[in-house]
Amino acid sequence: MQERNTTLETTSHISRNSSENVRKMPDERIPGKLIGAIVAVGSLAFIGILTETVMTVLFPQLMREFNVDTATVQWITTIYLLVVAATMPLSSYLNRRFKHRTLFLAAVALAVLGSLIMIVGHAFPVILIARVIQGMGSGVATPLMINIILEQSPKSKVGRLMGVGSLVITVAPAIGPTVGGAVSSILPWRAIFVIVIPIILLVSLPVGLKCVEQHRPTEEARLNSLQFVSIVLALCGLVMFLNQAGVAVSAAVSGGSATVSAVFAVVSLIVGLGALLFFGWSSKRSFSPLIRLGWLRDPMVLLHLIAYMLLPIVGIGFGYVITNVAQLSLGTSAFLSGALVLPGALIGAFFAPVGGMLYDRFGPVRPILGAFFAAICGPILLLVFSMRLTPVTLAGFYFIFGLGYSLGFSNIMTNALRNIAPQFMPDGNAVFNTCLQFGGAAGTALFSTILSVAQAGAGEEGGATFRHATAVGGSWTFATMIGIVAIAICCLIAAFRIGAKRNSRL
Template structure:
């Protein structure tokens, strides 16, 4: 099942107590490991925060740069796609370069992109800046996860992974709040001025604390594999976007076959390139990713859930802030604040999910928490025709708490069935799915909103608000289905794992 394409040249697990920054025998967590997690985690947090910090500003950006809904969403989508195509390189970078060098590269890319955002005065330059930022975030996020998985004491793994997952799940949710708060008193570019000194402090801390947890090797970079995965992910998102444009044109009664043709061709080419990537990777001596991990149904089911659920978790930031402004008539600050209670409570409880994992195993914390999240999604659907700001805040709070606690443990659970030497590949695969899912979710939800708004009149009119509300209802239907599907995949994965270990689900 496992594709061992090259010698594994690093230590793992309990053998890393001397150079990994943690003593895995007595369960103590060293100060250097804490510093490493804080340095990489803060960089990752800032990178992921900027995924959604701009979503609350979409109406303002549409006016400033004179673009429509389907165009402005590329500020977030192109960022997420870039992260998605950068993360697969993390396994190669882990095998080829020292951790500290990889960390420095992530900081440089992130700071450079933020600097360009500050001085950009065209939509095209914003897109370029977001691509550069995405490269930095795509390097930083799996680096944090690899340090936790490789250097943590086994008895504290759940808690530390919960802390790492807290960064991944909380940053996208708090982004709209930060964006709205800053934009209410300062120009939106001030957001990126504020994060620069924070990234500089992260750099200093990382240089001091990050230690090497193993040796590097002579892993080779396969440009053809990278090209296949990059182009496939980008044009699959394009297919989704153009499909929405085609549907919108049809709804408006326009006879324009161009978007439909582009969507169909993009879908075919994207799937074909993805298949090529899989075939090339399986035959490669030094694959970009060891995708043979997904031959295990337990890992594959976790991975599918990890693709679907972030579509909801990250896309919610765009959806709710857009509905609040364009349908309920709130300003950008209030729109961002609406998701704050659920975000803060989820942030406080996410480490609890890791503790529950260490105490009770994976199935109970994950399935019960995500079931709770599904209740929040169902409430938003039921009241979608009569939403008020406080209802949005309360119902999203229910969803956010369940989502944060449950998602904190999904990747940790999946790694139980992945051999230790393939941990970097596993984290790269799951983080790629996370980011691509977020990109697809943002594109999908914005496309549905855009289709609903087609032909409804100018922004701010009663018909436009009503159309936006209807688009929200369609999205809530889709969200309920997606959360249920993700939950079912995880239930099936736990059932298979339980049969292997001779336990029952809820007793692993």
Template structure:
């Protein structure tokens, strides 16, 4: 696209955008051809970039299981060590909005090489870091790499897949994203039992350099020319401030509530929460306002004026609160309420998350064949059964029933959740697909972080004032907290499904 074409694409008016969005129902891709086979180069590209994204997400979930060991080695508190996860999620979430600009400005292969370099440098710092703050720096570096790699994989799939295979390949991409959190707690528990925690990053480096890098250099193809896009620094600062403010605000609000219930001083945490939420919401509003009026926005948001797309984004923000939050909920309930050790708690997550993730490509194949409505709503209905079972039996769970009910939820969730993104992006005009990809990936990260914070807050509030860990009162309080967490999950799930039903009805009425 030449410079004039780029400017026209970025400044498309409401009338032009409405005309482009009038024709919905499939990705804005070239007409279907006789050859719908998946190119080998595309398979190699997905393997290369997907393995990089997989390693980034895997190390994120592994670290949460290693917190006790890190606290002992570096002499930090629980509140401090939690920043290893929080700052990683913030950096990933702040980098993903750049994916649309980066795809337009730089070649896919150059972005891949940068992501590989960041993954390796971050891992090297983790291996030799003598202090906790150096470990934090390493997590920031790795977060930038993951923030580049994950949307890069999705952009390659959306741009280069044969039209009839988009759903199943998006399912493969979702499998990469969901398998890593599934096995993360188990890997972390196993590593902490037999090896030093730094061994994880010793293993990561050769995988990246000997598998991801050579395969990516050989297979990644540039399907569209780059553009002379410019980075809108003000909007980038606004979205970073919004993400930091909202996540910090929710986190500090939870701290204030927990302190208040425990009879401790909570004024400082409450003040930080109010200020952070105000700043976050204000920055988010400014970003949206500026993006709709900017000549060259960081992310073009005009397509969100369509209520169908907006409802898909809302649902895709809410459901990852459950999907990602379950990793925290199950491992903590298993240890603090059911009395299992860390390794067993990680193993309870594994069957539902791993087998469920393997169903993601099947969900994509169903979407390719039947369209989005039945595959998504049928899968989510199955997941809802598992969620209702967890709520109904929340006060008499055993490790076996906890794993079994989560298995039901995990299979249904994995079958349907990646199709929500595919369905939403299918209605976005072609030039705006990278922007849609950036938004969906960003809200996925934000939803996961918000869910972890919400559920940990509910559990902390219920546990406050009930004695030491392991006491009968503490165990009962944790069980009660699990019940309230499942209630919150049911409410969030119902709202998300309501958004999807409304979106499908609106789309059907137009067609």
């Protein structure tokens, strides 16, 4: 009850003053070591996401090398995102229990170990194990970077520094497909992991050792292992449901047996939902919960969280859709398909700090809603022209989405976390980052399933029928994207209306 009262009182206070405070805060200087810490820790998350998107553009090549289908090869991406999502609930506990530098060194060790296994691994299960280890490293690094920003940045610079943090992470999806296409054109795909290890050891590690500092004392926090197992089961069950449901539908469409996959999908859904409900129930009754959830009683913050989980389904899933539609429908090379993602993702990523500056200057409403009303135009245009796309129009329409997405996305979490009590900020950070990664994993699983269903029974890859079926699957995915973004916009509008009503009563 005390947690609830503290949260709601703080929420009311912050909601009342957030827009005014954004304008009245003095212009404070950003410490150089803080920028170095953001770059050092964020680079580890950058490398994990980079290798994820590199693998995505190489899916057709990996399918041939490991003799697996589309639904199977996507687990190289999905399992990475799933492990990141499963690790992030620990970030609140880790942030309270261990020093920042200790967590940074653990993330470095996991990133290097995962890359080494990718270099020497020549069996598909070994590759998946490597992705699990790399996902654990990113799952530690990403929330650590956000916690450093929230704890150490000047109050007047929170928005733009969150934008810088978003830039560090979102540049990776921008260049990943292009790097993957370039590497596959001149070198074996494992060469990317040979390259990243020296970067980690010679750049990230020394910069982090010099710049990562501890500004708050650690606590004797306890790990609730039962709750951790339950949230992992929940995440795995829900993603497995999406994957196996897609396999079942694809098998049914192609005339095969879908019984086993359908049963597995239903069981996964039951396990996932049951574990999630147990996690919420036990968190309310635990003396030392894994994540404190009282702040989610505020509907305004909850609506921000829903939008923050939905949008990565599109934002992260887009890289998979664009590169595979380009190769399997338009017949482009791996290098060109990766290059198509580059303008929208790279330029959009560099606008993330601009979105943060707009937030600091104008408050949350106009920068966030304006960005996503622009972003939704991208998938709308892709749907309209889905059956007559060219590489140029594919890249151009994605550019529209990428620019709007980058301008507004990081501001959603920034605004939500500024509306909860400071002592619950590590918990909010853990939940938001978990939902981000779960949304990405769900998006990859969902869109690969849609494409697999469309391709079922369409003949061999490269044939005219298969290419047409992939184009049809692309149109289905673009329509799905529009619906997801529209729901997220509605959630944000509702959240801002709640905030406006609170302000009007004061």
